[in-house]
Amino acid sequence: MTGPAAGSGTIDDALARCADEPIAVPGAVQPHGVLLAVTELDLRVVIASANAEGLFGRAVRGASLAELLDPAGTDRLRDGLAGDPAEVNPLHVEVGGTGVDVVLHRADGLLLTEWEPVEGAGQAGADWHRRLPTVLQRLSAATTLDQLGEVLARDVRALTGFDRVMVYRFDADWNGEVIAEDRRADLEPFLGLRYPAGDIPAQARALYATNWMRLIPDAGYERVPLEPATSPRTGRPLDLSGSMLRSVSPVHLEYLANMGVAASMSISLIDRGRLWGLVACHHYAGPNRPSYADRTAAEFLGRTASLLLRTVVAEGEQGGVVEVAERAVDLAAAVGRTPRALGAALTEREVTVLDLLPAAGAAVRLDGQLRLLGTTPPPERVAELVGALLAADVTATDAASRVVPGAADLVDRAAGVLAVPVGGGDFLAWFRPETLREVTWGGNPYAAELAPTDDGGLRLSPRRSFDAWSETVRGTSQPWRDHEVAAARTLAALLTEAAVNRASEDNRLATALQRTLLLEELPKIPGVALAARYLPSAEDVVGGDWYDLVPLPGGRVSFVLGDVAGHGLAAAAITAQLRHALRAHLLRAPGPGAALDGLNEVIGALLPGELATAVIAEVDPATGDVVVASAGHLPVLHATADGARFLHEGRGPALGLLDAAGYRETRLRLAGEDRLLLFSDGLVERGAGGLDAGMAALQEAVSSGPVQPQALLDAVLGALDPPRTDDITLLAVART
């Protein structure tokens, strides 16, 4: 054995010794009763506590209980042993003219009989039994842990007369917290105090998990040894773990003395086989010994409360669950209603993302746009902090600065962070400020004291001061609860899904829009043969091409092919506007050049910054006269019997470049089997050799191609085989 020495090793040694203390087999009992261990068949006394002679007035070892009891008592004892001894407890007998409660249980192959004089015991019982239904009703009516604890403490105290009755709850580390208390009015409250795990060592907790009740009527007692010290049956000290008279650890008595406790009792609270807490009773005025019946009643309350714990605790932990769920539904509905304005749906309505769960601030980053609600770090710090947490795979933390040390200065706003990714660098986050969490300990858990033992070793000594000792846990927020984290994740998943749906819906919309820009069926125009092809890009991204065919007064027809710069929904929407605007201008304007002037004004006024090209061929089917005007578009190809020629006249700048462009026109005549080809850049610009080569190949394909427009377009597409990176539009016109 090492001597007293500084360092944690000595404390560990002392704790180990404490943990080793044989509390179930102390070899002694408390003096408020007598223990006799007897063989079961002949009831002969094998082991007796040293105070037995005082009760019975004679030596008892070797004697039969039949000699110590009257015949009626012996008969009742034997009847009890035939069934469950617990059902006869206590057996009321007379010993030497004194009423004695005898309590039976079996251990180590012997029958242990404990004899406790009724005289001197508190007697609340008779009166109390009539109140039992009311007490049970109060216990079962409790809907919160606080209520259950209060009822339990009050009724155990009413029953047993202790000065103070506390309900303890153990945390995951076996630290105890006083969650309810009933006490003599003049005593200082212990409610809310915490006791470190070491105050009730592991082997004591193990005992408490099977033995529901302990009583020390007089903490200043002198232990009464058992004789003989070891059982002749087993050669070991008698197992007293089920004994009500069991002498307790001297460490425990010292602990009680330090607290000024003269008598104590405790009842286990056990939830599904696990020690959940204790009902701890203290008496300060002097010894206190409730009668066996009253103790049994108190134990019954403890057992009843234990059964109720599960429900009440579960209900308590559901507090807030309903509220969070309701708001989650509300937000989900808003997201569903306005999938194109998710940021607004989460931050600008009556119920915001900050209302989803208890937090001081929230951040929403959607489509790269950050919105902040409530009390949060500044925007750039939010992105940095949340990014670092998500990179570390941390969803919820009540101490963000432990994960991201650089965020230590943010504890007043974001000591705790709950962050969920939404995809594409977007996220939702909630923030909680630092809670100066006052942990009130019954003693300083880091200052266990060592006291020398008789053999020169060290024994863990209970702390001499039980003044409340506060530990402030800095940089920590209220913890995030599981259902809150789950609600955050669910909302994030919903947003991710909405974003995906929106992208595919965008494309569907654009495709639908695009279809309205193209003609489902080309109208039959007397004297004109025409064909059109529209090939969307292989990436299924809608481009800005459009074509149109506008019959004009007097029998002329305008053929239009245009292209808006850009892709996707925005381009498709602009395309639709331009197409309809151009139709209106074509119907009013004296010619295609003037129509392009009008369209150019539309872009300049309504769509500044947009760029589009368009070419118009106005055909008179009766004469074959054609007027062409182009706004920055690829030239129209005119195929005749002599070959194909690009029209480089009748041009002007792209739409949107100049406020007033003044588009020129050029004229030609479609004779015989002449054809006009209008096309978009997708046909010619991306091939090997670029635009020049593409246009040359087109010229060649048209020159040598078939006359009939449909066949011509098939031949052109076959010859050029343009890559499908952009949308491709072709329009061929001939006279019939």
Place this chain on the structure above:
Amino acid sequence: MTFDVARTTVAGRPALTVRGELDIATAPQLTEAADAVLAGSPSALVVDLTPTTFLDSSGARTLIVLARRAAAGGVLLHVVAPRGNRPVRLPLDLLELDSVVSIVDSAAELPAAAGSDAT
């Protein structure tokens, strides 16, 4: 072909030299680089498309947007696009972009930079 916008000097002026295909996918990089230069309020800016291999309508649109921003900031914008670089020059000509921005065949056609003969 990788796309790249480099900050260079052409004819004594701050310039952005565009390599690779200037199209809807890469045009935003040119906008970003140009905004960075324009933020410094230079007297002129050259966009050199000599090593550019392709230009689509989105690329052209970007040049127009740059031309407008430059004009608004009092910055003279020049685009260098050699006639020999047909994939780039042809669309510029078809769109008649020279109606809104100065397009030159080579750096040699640029007037002397204000700073170079002011000694």
